[in-house]
Amino acid sequence: MEILTSETLGGTWGTILLPIRADESIDWARLDPALDILVAAGLDGLYAHGTAGEFHTLGEDEYDRVNELLARRCERRGVPFQIGASHMSAQTCLARVARARTLRPGAIQVTLPDWLPMSRGEVLRFLARVAAVADPVPLVLYNPPHAKTQVPAELYPVIRREVHTLNLFQPEPRGAHAPRPTLRSTGPQGEVEKGSLIGIKVAGGNAEWYARMRRHAGGIAIFVAGHDLATGRRHGAAGSYSNIAALSPAGAMAWQRMMAERPDAALDVERRIHAFFTEHIQPLQRGGYANSALDKFLAHVGDWADIGTRVRWPYASVDPALAERLRPLARERLPELFPQA
Template sequence: MSKRYRQCILATCCVPWRVDLTLDETQFRAHVRHLIAGGIRDLYTFGTAGEGYAVTERQFDEITRVFLDETQIEGVQTMTGLISLSLPTIIERIERARDMGARRFQISLPSWGNLSDTEVDVFFRETCGRFTDCEFLHYNLLRTHRLITPAEYGVLAQRHPNLVATKNSTTDLERLRGLLTEAPQLQHFITEGGFAEAAMMGECGFLISLANTNLALGRAYFETGKRRDESFLKPVQRESAEIIAELLAFAKAEAHMDGAFDKMFVHLHMPDFPLRLLPPYAGVSGATMERFTRLLDGKYPRWSPAA
C-alpha cells in the first residue's frame, strides 16, 4: 500500500528565547536555514521540543509566520504543531495558521485526562474531519495519558484520508511491527531508538533527535535504514542509547523537558543559540552543555559536529 506521506527525515525547529522571553527571530531563522542546508526537507514547529505546550497565542502566531516565511523553498515541507488542553484552541490555531498558508499540522491528544474511545473519535473528527483540505500527523506520546494503538490507527486512517503520518518514539518490536502492518498507508516516523528495527521491517520515516548533533550521521542512518543494512544501523542505534543514558545521568536533575535536550543539540552547531525554555520549565546550564560537548568529542566522536 502506498504511503500518504513521503519517506524522509522529520526534524523539529526549536525556538530561541531572549532573556526577556521574546523570540530571537534572527537565531530562529538561522536554525531553520541550518537544518535545510544540512539536507533536512521536512520540518515542524511546536512539538514537545518546540515548546508547543508553553507558547501564548501571540507567540504561536509570530513564530508560525516566521517559520512559514523562512521555509518558502522548493522541496521543503512544513508542519505546524498543535499542543493544547483545549480542542477549541487547537481549532482556532489551525484556522489562523491556514490563513497564513499552512496546510500540514501535527496534532496531539489533550493531556488533562485519558480520553475515552468516544472522545478520541471526536478529537480526530474536529481536526482531520473539519479541515479536509489539510494533512495531519498524529504525535503519539505518553504525556497525553493515551497511546493510540496500531489497530486504532488503521481505523482512523480509513475514516480520515487526510491523516497521513504518525510520530512514535517506541522501541517495542511488537508495536513497531503493528504500526507498519495495521496502518500501512500512514508514514510512521520513528526516533533513533526504534528506527533500526522498524527500517528492517518496512518503509518508515526517521524522526531525528539526538542525531541533530551531526546531521551527516543522521542522514547516513536514514539512508542505511532504507537499504536495510544492519551492520551500520545497529552500532548507531546502540551508541544513541548509550549517549542518551549518559546525558540523562548528569543532566536529568537539572532539566527534564524534551526541549532542554534538543536545544543542546542545536547549541553544538550554533553556540549563541540560547538554552533557556519558557518558564516554569528549566533548560540546562552552560556547565552541563560543556560536559555534553566533551562526552561527544571524547567518547563518541562521530556524533560530534566536527566529525
C-alpha cells in the same frame, strides 16, 4: 507546498528550537540564522511546535510568527514543512489548525486534548472535526508515552475508516520515501484511500510492537524516536521527528544515508547513541528535566547554532556548561554524526 500522503511522508525531520532570552521572550534575531542552517542541512523536512518547540508555552501571536517564518523559508528553498497545531485545549488547537492551514504546509501535527483522558468516541470526534478544519491538509497525530490518552493499535483502522478523504490521484513516491506496500490500503473500486490521518509519532517498541502496528496501522506512516531510527526502519518505520537532528542536523542525515547503504554500521551507531544517552542524557531526564530542555541541551552539545539551553518558565533549563564539557566526548564517540568536524 505539496500536500503529503502516508507514502510520501518519511525520513528525518528537524524541528525549530526557540532561543529564549532571560526575560522569557523569543530572541528572533538568533532564530533567523538557526533556521537558515536547518533549511540548508538537507533534512527531509522541517516542522514547528513539537514538544522541543515548546508549543505549550507560546502566545498565539508568537505561534503565528514562527509559522510565517518557517513557511516563508521553506517555500523559498523548496523544503517540505509541517506545522504543529497542538494545544491542551481542543478549542485553541482547532483555531491553530485553521490558521496553519492557510500557510499550505505538507501536514498539520496535533496531539489529543490533555487535561482529561478521552474515550475512543471522543478521540474520533476530535480528529474528525480537526480534519474537517484542516482539509485538504492531512494530519499527523503525536501520541507520546506521556500523553494522558494513549491510542491503542486496534483503534487506528477505525480512525482510518471514520476520519479520511478519498482521493483518486496518487502522486508518485520520490527519493527516500519509497512506497511501503504493507502500509497501503485501497477503496472498493481500487482507488487509493488517503487518510486525513497520514502519520503518527510514537515512541516505538520491540519486534512484537512493530508487528502489531503493521497489522493495525496500515495506511499510516509510523514515526519513531530519532535515536531508534535504524532499528525502526528495519521494522517498517517511515521516519523520525528527530532528536538526533536536534543534536546534529547534517549528522542525522548522514546517519540516515548509512541506514540505506550500510545498515549494520548504522545499527552500531545506534548502539553508541544509546550508550551516550544512557550515560549522559537519561540522568538528566531522571533528574526531572523536560524533553524540551533535553533537546535544547543536545543542540548545545552539537553546537550547530546559537540556540542556548534556556527553556521557558516554569521548566528548568540544563546548565550550558555541562553541554560544553560533553562536546568533545560526543564527537569522539559519535564521529559519524559530526561530518563537518
